[in-house]
Amino acid sequence: MLTSTNDRAIETHSLVKTFHTKHGFLTRTTRSTEAVRGITFHVNKGELFGLLGPNGAGKTTTVKMLSTLLIPTSGSIHIFGQDILQHTRDIRKHIGFTFGGAHGLYGRLTAIENLRYFAELYALPPRETHNRIRELLELVGLRDRGNDRVETYSSGMQQRLHLARVLLHDPELIFLDEPTVGIDPVGARELRSTIKLLKNQGKTILLTTHYMAEADELCDRLAIINHGQIIAMDSPSSLKSKLTSDAFVELKTSGENLPSVKNVLAQLDPDSEVTYNQHAFVWEVNIRTRQPGVVMELLAPLLSSNLIQTLGVRNQTMEDVYVSIIQNGGA
Amino acid sequence: MIGNFLRLGIRQMNVQLRMRVLSLWSLALFFTQPAIFSAIGMLLARAVGNTRPDLVYTVLGAGIMGMWSGLVFTSTYDIRADRREGTLELIVGSPTPLRRVVGFRSLLNILAGSTSMLAAVAAALFIFDYSFSGINIPGVVISFSLLLLALWCMGIFLANILAWSRLSGTFVDLLEMPIALLCGFMYPISVLPAWMQQISAVFPIRWGLETLQDALKGSLIDSALVNKWLIALGVSFVYYLLARWFDRKVHDHIRITGELHSI
Amino acid sequence: MIKRLGHLFRLYFFQAWFSYRSLFAWSTPFSYATSKFGFPFFAMLFFVFMGKFVGFLDPMFIVIGNILMMPTTNGLYGISMTIGNERQFGAMSYLLGSPAPRAPLFLGRAFFHILDGFVTVLVALPIAMLIFHIDFAEVNLFMLACCLVLLSITTTGLGFIMGTVSLLSRDGWMFTNTLGQLLYILIGVNIPIERLPGFLQPLSGYLPMTRGILATRLALGGAGWSEVASLLAGEILVAAVYMVFGYTLFRLVERASLSTGSLDSI
Numbered sequence: 059m060l061t062s063t064n065d066r067a068i069e070t071h072s073l074v075k076t077f078h079t080k081h082g083f084l085t086r087t088t089r090s091t092e093a094v095r096g097i098t099f100h101v102n103k104g105e106l107f108g109l110l111g112p113n114g115a116g117k118t119t120t121v122k123m124l125s126t127l128l129i130p131t132s133g134s135i136h137i138f139g140q141d142i143l144q145h146t147r148d149i150r151k152h153i154g155f156t157f158g159g160a161h162g163l164y165g166r167l168t169a170i171e172n173l174r175y176f177a178e179l180y181a182l183p184p185r186e187t188h189n190r191i192r193e194l195l196e197l198v199g200l201r202d203r204g205n206d207r208v209e210t211y212s213s214g215m216q217q218r219l220h221l222a223r224v225l226l227h228d229p230e231l232i233f234l235d236e237p238t239v240g241i242d243p244v245g246a247r248e249l250r251s252t253i254k255l256l257k258n259q260g261k262t263i264l265l266t267t268h269y270m271a272e273a274d275e276l277c278d279r280l281a282i283i284n285h286g287q288i289i290a291m292d293s294p295s296s297l298k299s300k301l302t303s304d305a306f307v308e309l310k311t312s313g314e315n316l317p318s319v320k321n322v323l324a325q326l327d328p329d330s331e332v333t334y335n336q337h338a339f340v341w342e343v344n345i346r347t348r349q350p351g352v353v354m355e356l357l358a359p360l361l362s363s364n365l366i367q368t369l370g371v372r373n374q375t376m377e378d379v380y381v382s383i384i385q386n387g388g389a
Numbered sequence: 390m391i392g393n394f395l396r397l398g399i400r401q402m403n404v405q406l407r408m409r410v411l412s413l414w415s416l417a418l419f420f421t422q423p424a425i426f427s428a429i430g431m432l433l434a435r436a437v438g439n440t441r442p443d444l445v446y447t448v449l450g451a452g453i454m455g456m457w458s459g460l461v462f463t464s465t466y467d468i469r470a471d472r473r474e475g476t477l478e479l480i481v482g483s484p485t486p487l488r489r490v491v492g493f494r495s496l497l498n499i500l501a502g503s504t505s506m507l508a509a510v511a512a513a514l515f516i517f518d519y520s521f522s523g524i525n526i527p528g529v530v531i532s533f534s535l536l537l538l539a540l541w542c543m544g545i546f547l548a549n550i551l552a553w554s555r556l557s558g559t560f561v562d563l564l565e566m567p568i569a570l571l572c573g574f575m576y577p578i579s580v581l582p583a584w585m586q587q588i589s590a591v592f593p594i595r596w597g598l599e600t601l602q603d604a605l606k607g608s609l610i611d612s613a614l615v616n617k618w619l620i621a622l623g624v625s626f627v628y629y630l631l632a633r634w635f636d637r638k639v640h641d642h643i644r645i646t647g648e649l650h651s652i
Numbered sequence: 653m654i655k656r657l658g659h660l661f662r663l664y665f666f667q668a669w670f671s672y673r674s675l676f677a678w679s680t681p682f683s684y685a686t687s688k689f690g691f692p693f694f695a696m697l698f699f700v701f702m703g704k705f706v707g708f709l710d711p712m713f714i715v716i717g718n719i720l721m722m723p724t725t726n727g728l729y730g731i732s733m734t735i736g737n738e739r740q741f742g743a744m745s746y747l748l749g750s751p752a753p754r755a756p757l758f759l760g761r762a763f764f765h766i767l768d769g770f771v772t773v774l775v776a777l778p779i780a781m782l783i784f785h786i787d788f789a790e791v792n793l794f795m796l797a798c799c800l801v802l803l804s805i806t807t808t809g810l811g812f813i814m815g816t817v818s819l820l821s822r823d824g825w826m827f828t829n830t831l832g833q834l835l836y837i838l839i840g841v842n843i844p845i846e847r848l849p850g851f852l853q854p855l856s857g858y859l860p861m862t863r864g865i866l867a868t869r870l871a872l873g874g875a876g877w878s879e880v881a882s883l884l885a886g887e888i889l890v891a892a893v894y895m896v897f898g899y900t901l902f903r904l905v906e907r908a909s910l911s912t913g914s915l916d917s918i
């Protein structure tokens with residue numbers, strides 16, 4: 059265990075990462091991309107911290123800096139109180155990371171061979187390796203497939219094997235970059251249970267995802283990141299409560315009946331927000347309102363005269379919070 | 390400690406071998422190019438009336454060519470595959486230094502390439518009916534060991550260049566022929582113009598190879614041969630030190646540019 | 653009719669350009685030059701020194717032969733990889749499922765490779781002539797240019813066949829590589845055909861480029877049209893046979909894949 063003077067597993071300050079790429083055949087120009095633009099946050103020991111954001115927001119770049127794979131352009135990172143640039147090798151012994159997808163495994167080797175290979179890279183004692191691999195395959199539900207080549211695995215199985223690989227050397231801090239991407243709902247649920255189990259064992263976990271429900275279910279705290287900056291950071295419940303108690307009334311109608319619907323919606327109070335989305339012949343209308351009952355009363359006659367096909371009301375979800383924060387640029 | 394080191398080595402080699410064996414045909418690459426180059430040498434000699442090929446340069450030279458081409462090809466393949474598959478960042482992000490992984494891989498690549506030398510020896514014995522009775526056996530053993538060391542040192546040096554950027558594979562591939570050309574793989578170094586001979590002095594392979602060729606031709610272990618051995622050892626060591634120095638630069642560079650992954 | 657021709661032309665042009673660009677995404681002039689001239693140039697010098705060692709006293713034969721071989725980088729390797737890569741990158745299903753006519757799709761891939769191959773040899777030949785002090789005074793430059801264009805085209809015949817082989821087998825690149833290296837022996841690049849062992853000489857006659865290289869050598873020696881005409885005609889005929897065979901093979905493979913699904917993945 060790395061010694062640390064405080065309870066923080068991760069501490070970053072004004073983290074910036076800029077990539078420079080060259081373009082052009084005859085005249086070369088250098089283009090700079092600021093993937094991360096001044097991120098400051100901390101993760102406490104034993105905490106499950108989520109990093110949320112759309113594609114290209116800077117989540118993976120941040121995780122790669124935190125896991126020693128990228129050097130920040132400026133700013134500082136301390137892992138368990140140690141500066142990441144000065145104690146790189148030491149820190150690597152105590153962290154585990156995975157970047158999701160089908161990458162990062164040797165497809166022509168079996169799961170057991172893959173794990174043995176990485177066990178050597180982490181200098182696991184040979185006597186422990188055998189048992190550890192068996193335990194981990196059991197944990198991720200791959201015990202029966204341990205001797206099969208990884209190229210025959212489904213994406214869900216590969217993700218689970220990634221998790222087993224991350225846990226080989228029993229790291230105190232785990233980075234999981236979109237661990238459930240591309241997995242079916244059942245597999246994703248199982249993986250989330252395993253992540254919860256790890257948290258209960260006292261591991262510190264930093265998880266990136268763009269599944270809002272996942273973040274809501276798993277994370278103690280989360281940061282929403284967009285265009286390389288943190289635009290909101292708090293516990294999922296606090297983030298939700300910061301937003302209004304708006305509800306959403308949703309209906310479906312045909313293009314032919316849309317004008318009638320629009321006529322009725324014109325009577326709504328100005329604070330309500332209406333969005334229209336067309337899917338083939340059907341229009342989905344979404345009304346964000348503080349008075350769902352009033353809106354329902356207005357629309358009920360349309361339902362009874364078959365001018366709308368479905369009508370319903372739902373409460374705000376984490377996804378609505380996320381979309382609202384991203385669209386408004388901050389909480 | 391030593392046990393850990395050896396286990397890592399064995400595991401590393403095992404993975405590399407398993408990853409590489411795409412099919413028997415792909416293994417033929419170690420043999421086809423050297424055999425074809427050797428055949429060109431024989432046919433050129435035949436065109437001017439020499440029907441018996443030269444043992445040291447034309448036949449065994451093909452073995453050397455196979456070892457070198459194999460080293461370049463497999464080293465380039467390894468790093469490209471690891472970049473593409475996303476395993477390079479897992480290796481770099483582990484506590485084991487990349488240079489140790491690369492060191493074992495280069496060793497395996499050279500040992501695998503040695504099979505083309507065995508094939509060349511077999512061709513000399515069974516196809517061209519040569520006997521090796523006149524050779525200086527201790528000289529050959531020491532020279533061949535030094536040649537392996539020279540290849541390994543160049544291998545780990547080139548591996549650093551390969552790790553530097555996703556585009557450096559093209560550059561390393563490009564070095565295959567110039568080094569074969571300058572180090573006299575299939576002809577004596579004296580055939581080259583003087584300025585080329587001077588350039589080739591900076592490559593340890595040239596010295597290891599020259600001593601091997603001398604020993605195969607029956608040269609005794611005299612001061613000239615020993616001097617060349619020492620030069621081979623010295624230049625190899627310089628490459629080893631360069632590789633160690635470069636290794637640190639590469640470790641920082643790839644983490645600044647984000648060249649660990651090809652996507 | 654004009655609209656249809658316009659469509660075919662666009663299809664041909666874009667196929668050619670995008671397949672060329674996707675394969676050879678050169679980033680700098682240096683990377684272009686090194687990958688085009690690097691291996692052929694140093695291999696040429698290697699053969700020259702090899703020849704010097706064994707007493708082959710005509711280095712110019714080797715130099716010219718190797719320069720004339722340069723379009724194979726495009727015609728053999730480039731085209732073979734372009735077709736073979738469709739399978740590797742999973743684009744084959746989209747291609748086979750598209751209603752586009754097959755001949756422009758297939759043959760279209762060659763256009764920029766032919767152009768690039770021609771430019772390569774056009775650059776390399778004068779440089780070699782300057783270095784080795786060869787006199788151009790007697791050379792019919794128009795005829796020489798015709799020979800070089802023809803060589804750039806005929807080398808694609810093998811590329812089409814090997815490309816289709818690459819669609820069938822993931823070891824296709826291996827066969828292409830071996831064939832490419834055998835050409836150093838078989839088509840009169842390093843060794844005069846008449847000095848090859850008897851059993852190899854007829855094989856040379858069945859390969860594209862053999863007659864083209866011989867005709868170009870004669871053109872460089874100051875020969876006239878009458879001396880090279882039959883060689884050029886033979887070269888065109890052999891190349892046409894290879895192209896037709898390559899295209900037919902591609903169509904057969906395409907048809908078979910509809911029932912077996914063999915082109916979906918590696």
